[in-house]
Amino acid sequence: xxxxxxxxxxxxxxxxxxxxxxxxxxxxxxxxxxxxxxxxxxxxxxxxxxxxxxxxxxxxxxxxxxxxxxxxxxxxxxxxxxxxxxxxxxxxxxxxxxxxxxxxxxxxxxxxxxxxxxxxxxxxxxxxxxxxxxxxxxxxxxxxxxxxxxxxxxxxxxxxxxxxxxxxxxxxxxxxxxxxxxxxxxxxxxxxxxxxxxxxxxxxxxxxxxxxxxxxxxxxxxxxxxxxxxxxxxxxxxxxxxxxxxxxxxxxxxxxxxxxxxxxxxxxxxxxxxxxxxxxxxxxxxxxxxxxxxxxxxxxxxxxxxxxxxxxxx
Amino acid sequence: xxxxxxxxxxxxxxxxxxxxxxxxxxxxxxxxxxxxxxxxxxxxxxxxxxxxxxxxxxxxxxxxxxxxxxxxxxxxxxxxxxxxxxxxxxxxxxxxxxxxxxxxxxxxxxxxxxxxxxxxxxxxxxxxxxxxxxxxxxxxxxxxxxxxxxxxxxxxxxxxxxxxxxxxxxxxxxxxxxxxxxxxxxxxxxxxxxxxxxxxxxxxxxxxxxxxxxxxxxxxxxxxxxxxxxxxxxxxxxxxxxxxxxxxxxxxxxxxxxxxxxxxxxxxxxxxxxxxxxxxxxxxxxxxxxxxxxxxxxxxxxxx
Numbered sequence: 001x002x003x004x005x006x007x008x009x010x011x012x013x014x015x016x017x018x019x020x021x022x023x024x025x026x027x028x029x030x031x032x033x034x035x036x037x038x039x040x041x042x043x044x045x046x047x048x049x050x051x052x053x054x055x056x057x058x059x060x061x062x063x064x065x066x067x068x069x070x071x072x073x074x075x076x077x078x079x080x081x082x083x084x085x086x087x088x089x090x091x092x093x094x095x096x097x098x099x100x101x102x103x104x105x106x107x108x109x110x111x112x113x114x115x116x117x118x119x120x121x122x123x124x125x126x127x128x129x130x131x132x133x134x135x136x137x138x139x140x141x142x143x144x145x146x147x148x149x150x151x152x153x154x155x156x157x158x159x160x161x162x163x164x165x166x167x168x169x170x171x172x173x174x175x176x177x178x179x180x181x182x183x184x185x186x187x188x189x190x191x192x193x194x195x196x197x198x199x200x201x202x203x204x205x206x207x208x209x210x211x212x213x214x215x216x217x218x219x220x221x222x223x224x225x226x227x228x229x230x231x232x233x234x235x236x237x238x239x240x241x242x243x244x245x246x247x248x249x250x251x252x253x254x255x256x257x258x259x260x261x262x263x264x265x266x267x268x269x270x271x272x273x274x275x276x277x278x279x280x281x282x283x284x285x286x287x288x289x290x291x292x293x294x295x296x297x298x299x300x301x302x303x304x305x306x307x308x309x310x311x312x313x314x
Numbered sequence: 315x316x317x318x319x320x321x322x323x324x325x326x327x328x329x330x331x332x333x334x335x336x337x338x339x340x341x342x343x344x345x346x347x348x349x350x351x352x353x354x355x356x357x358x359x360x361x362x363x364x365x366x367x368x369x370x371x372x373x374x375x376x377x378x379x380x381x382x383x384x385x386x387x388x389x390x391x392x393x394x395x396x397x398x399x400x401x402x403x404x405x406x407x408x409x410x411x412x413x414x415x416x417x418x419x420x421x422x423x424x425x426x427x428x429x430x431x432x433x434x435x436x437x438x439x440x441x442x443x444x445x446x447x448x449x450x451x452x453x454x455x456x457x458x459x460x461x462x463x464x465x466x467x468x469x470x471x472x473x474x475x476x477x478x479x480x481x482x483x484x485x486x487x488x489x490x491x492x493x494x495x496x497x498x499x500x501x502x503x504x505x506x507x508x509x510x511x512x513x514x515x516x517x518x519x520x521x522x523x524x525x526x527x528x529x530x531x532x533x534x535x536x537x538x539x540x541x542x543x544x545x546x547x548x549x550x551x552x553x554x555x556x557x558x559x560x561x562x563x564x565x566x567x568x569x570x571x572x573x574x575x576x577x578x579x580x581x582x583x584x585x586x587x588x589x590x591x592x593x594x595x596x597x598x599x600x601x602x603x604x605x606x607x608x609x610x611x612x613x614x615x616x617x618x
Binding site: 014020021024025028029031033035036039040042046051058059060111114117119125128129130131132134137138139140142143144145147149151153154155158189197247249251252256257272273277282285289293296299 | 338342345346349350352353354356357359360363370371372373374375376377423424426427429430431434435436437438439442445446448449451452453454455456457458459460461462463464466467470471485486488489492493496521546549550552553557567568571572575580582585586589590592593596597600601604607608
């Protein structure tokens, strides 16, 4: 059966190469397996156990509680759908991730098209366009909170009051509905550069003779965009969509900093944090995280089967 | 009549402007302007607010330009004599103490690992590549519970502290940065022709000499990218620091800024000053190494 015998010991060249290779990768393997893959499986185990602050020093012997943690999560008011006024974290997460991803992709496409045109100072503009993405999330989230500040000295309040559109200062991030939209807008603002960069790279790889062909056929700018640019971008847009969706789904920082998960913006990652590190019910937190994990596995499966296969074909 | 026809080719200024500003150019300029305004205003607001006084922050109107370059906020951060002294220098030191080792260790470890994956044949290689990719897609939020409980349990038995231990924080950051480094360096090594190394081997170099004398010098740009990129990840990281650090003396900048922000008294100018200090190095590094970093920003997600 074995095509070739693997010799790890001995003096053959292959054995030497194998030993060297394992020596080189061992630190990485140790960290990746010890601190990511093992914990990932361990969190499944925790989700069936009762782990609190009292038995934190003896986690490996935590009592088994069956599906208790899952039942608690699924019946929690913070998690489940209770009608249009109380979406619950599960539905909120889905709405939030999809809308943010679409917005990111749309803004990224427009930005990439703008920067794809030659103009004076393009290099500089390109660098500036990436600022929201590279700046620390804590800084930019707090600047936006300060811009949307509920006091009269918040910029948005000041501008709207001077224009006479509102009479009293508003607490924008503390209004159900509006808060979710603002968080989505923040996502678009912060992550569009990622989409822009990848779209830009692809745009510059599009064969310019295709545009000339459209011109020869009498097509206008719109035709060029429709028949050459968009088809050329289809694959990269799909890849960005999946990646951004995956990452937005699991994003903790942004919402936690902007609203703390209040006012109809609570999402699964923030809820996981609250269960585990506010109520110190690690089992419940892990059970909630399992919902994320299941969805994540589905995303990864789609990503691996579509995007990576396409990448190999290209 | 003749005079009028003679002056026809000469267009008036308005006509010239209209020609220049056709609707497409206008749309383009407008979009560009809107993007720049939308991006730059928050950054302007951050820096300008850091020079405002407490009164300008909490007034009845927004202050669009600070009345003077006042250093009240920076004083509060750094000057031990100021009221509400924040001792922010300690937080800067902590952030550097976490981000620098993370970057250096990631570069070293992923250099060795990626070299093996790109150049050597060994059993288990495919599995390693796949697990690194999956780990790369794995979010920090999913791992924090098992990591925290696991490390708490282990440390209790081995007699070291998990909480308030910057070394532990570095190790947990490595779990997030190593896959990124491995991924970026592996694809880079594949672009270096193996023949160069084989030539060195024929000349009698050992594997380590080959890595040290041939591969390393050739891959400096990629190593810089990985180093800077992982430095930024550790510099910006919030969640793990929030959970693993309890003592104010060990806070990294992100959680310190969060603490100042949540202070019941309005200290937004101080928050903005601290944010400026934290953002500035990142922006400077980014502008200085833009070419390298742009490749890094996309390399993680698109092959080749």
